[in-house]
Amino acid sequence: MTYTLGDREKAFSILRETKKEFAARHWFPATSGNLSVRLKASQAEEGADQAGESSSSPLVFAITSSGKDKSKETPEDFLLVNEYAKPVEKTNLRPSAETLIHSEIYRHTDAGAIFHVHTVFNNLASELFAEQTCVPVKDVELIKAFNIWEEDARIEIPILPNYADIPRIAELIEESIVPKIPGILLRKHGIYAWGKNEFEAKRHLEAFEFLFEYVVRWKSLGQ
Ligand SMILES: [Zn+2]
Numbered sequence: 001m002t003y004t005l006g007d008r009e010k011a012f013s014i015l016r017e018t019k020k021e022f023a024a025r026h027w028f029p030a031t032s033g034n035l036s037v038r039l040k041a042s043q044a045e046e047g048a049d050q051a052g053e054s055s056s057s058p059l060v061f062a063i064t065s066s067g068k069d070k071s072k073e074t075p076e077d078f079l080l081v082n083e084y085a086k087p088v089e090k091t092n093l094r095p096s097a098e099t100l101i102h103s104e105i106y107r108h109t110d111a112g113a114i115f116h117v118h119t120v121f122n123n124l125a126s127e128l129f130a131e132q133t134c135v136p137v138k139d140v141e142l143i144k145a146f147n148i149w150e151e152d153a154r155i156e157i158p159i160l161p162n163y164a165d166i167p168r169i170a171e172l173i174e175e176s177i178v179p180k181i182p183g184i185l186l187r188k189h190g191i192y193a194w195g196k197n198e199f200e201a202k203r204h205l206e207a208f209e210f211l212f213e214y215v216v217r218w219k220s221l222g223q
Contacts, residue, residue: 001057003039003080011037011062012078014198018115019070019077021202027117028070033190034096036063037113037198038106039080059083059106065093083107100166101192104173111182111194113201117209118190125212126159126187128219134158135185137211145207146180157181157208162189183208 014037019028027033038061062078064070070077080088083106085099102114129135134156137143143153158176163169169186176184182204183193191208195201 001039001060003060007039008062008080011039011080014113015062015064015078016073018113018198018202019064020073022115022117023071027119029118031067031069032118033070034064034098034102034116035114036061036099036102038111040112059103060088061102061106063095063099063102066096067094097166100170101173104170105177105184105192105194108174108177109182109194110196111201112196113198114192114194115201115205116190116192117205119209119212121209121213121216122185122191123188124216126185126189128216130159130187132159135212135215137215140211140214142207142210145203146182148180155181157183157185157211159185159187162186 015035018035022028022033022035038059060080060082062080065077065079068074068077076093079091079093079095081095081099081103082088083103085095085103087093087095098116105111105114125135136154136156138154139152143155146155148155156178158178158181160169160172160176173184182195182201183191185191191205191212193201193205193208195204
C-alpha cells in the first residue's frame with residue numbers, strides 16, 4: 001500500500017504515547033509486550049497514483065521493535081512491517097518475534113490497533129482456566145466495555161497454548177477469534193487486545209485486565 005510520511009508519523013506517535021502510558025503501569029516487564037497500529041491506505045496527498053487504494057490494500061502496520069526497554073524513549077522504538085511480519089523500509093531494527101500474531105489478528109478482524117501485555121493477573125487467569133481453554137466471566141459491569149449490554153452477560157475469553165514456535169500460534173488465531181470478544185490470551189504468557197482504533201483497544205485491554213484480576217481474586221477467595 002502507499003502511505004505518506006504523515007501516516008507513518010501519526011502511527012508512531014500513537015505508539016509512543018501508548019507505550020509511555022503502559023510503561024507507567026509497569027505493563028512491559030523485562031522488555032516484554034508489544035504494541036501495533038495499522039496504517040490506513042491513504043487517498044490524499046500523492047494524488048492519482050493512489051486512486052483505487054482501499055481497505056483491501058496490502059496490510060502495513062507500525063509495531064514496537066524487539067528487545068527494547070519500553071520505559072525509555074529512543075529514535076529506534078518502532079518500525080513498519082507487512083503482513084508477513086517483515087520490515088517494509090530499510091532498517092536495522094527487528095520487529096518483535098510475536099509480530100506474526102498481530103498480522104493474523106489484523107487479517108481476520110477490523111482492528112486498527114493491537115496491544116499485547118504480560119501481567120501477573122492475565123498469566124494467573126490463563127492458568128486457572130487452561131483446561132476450559134477460555135476464561136469465563138459472568139455478570140460483571142465492565143463486560144459493557146465490549147459493547148455487550150445484556151443483564152447477566154456471560155463471556156468467554158479464549159486461551160491458546162503458548163508454543164515456542166510463533167507461526168504455530170499464528171495458525172490458530174483465525175479459528176480462535178470469538179465474535180464480540182476483542183482479545184486472545186496465551187497461556188502463562190499474556191493478552192492480545194484489539195479495537196478499531198487505539199482508544200478502543202486501550203479500553204478493551206483495561207477491561208480484560210480488570211476482569212482477569214477479578215476472576216483470580218474471586219477464585220482465591222475460595223469461590
Ligand atoms: Zn508476549
